[in-house]
Amino acid sequence: MTMTLEEATHRAGARQELAEGVKCLLVERLSLDVDPTTIGDDQPLFGRGLELDSIDTLELAMAVEDTYGVTITDDDTHSLLSLNRLVDHIEAAWT
Numbered sequence: 680m681t682m683t684l685e686e687a688t689h690r691a692g693a694r695q696e697l698a699e700g701v702k703c704l705l706v707e708r709l710s711l712d713v714d715p716t717t718i719g720d721d722q723p724l725f726g727r728g729l730e731l732d733s734i735d736t737l738e739l740a741m742a743v744e745d746t747y748g749v750t751i752t753d754d755d756t757h758s759l760l761s762l763n764r765l766v767d768h769i770e771a772a773w774t
Contacts, residue, residue, distance in 0.1 A: 698766050700746075705762075708742040709735050720763045728761070743769065 682690070702715035711729065722728045724739075731739070736759060740751040743765070749772040751758060758768035 694766060694770065697769065698762060701743075701762060701765055701769070704742050704746055705729070705739065708738055718762060720766075721761050723761055724759055724765075747772075749773070 698720060699715070702718045705711060705718065705724075706713060706715045709731065713729070718729065725731050736756065739759065744750050747769050749769050751768065755768060758764045
């Protein structure tokens, strides 16, 4: 299936809007002391990235389910490695 330029532009805009929403969700639900706009799309969410821990994982999974209707199971934890991966997971669940 070939996408038109207009479709590709719309899709990119929708993805960016979703990514910005997820950044705000991270900051609000996890009470992070960062500006959502400073979170990089490929920044690790754990370790040297945002330094989230296992309790944050649970809270984030619940927040994503509450907000976006997407479940994150134990098998899906790889989707929490970065914001891009989390957005990929949400988009895949919606299609």
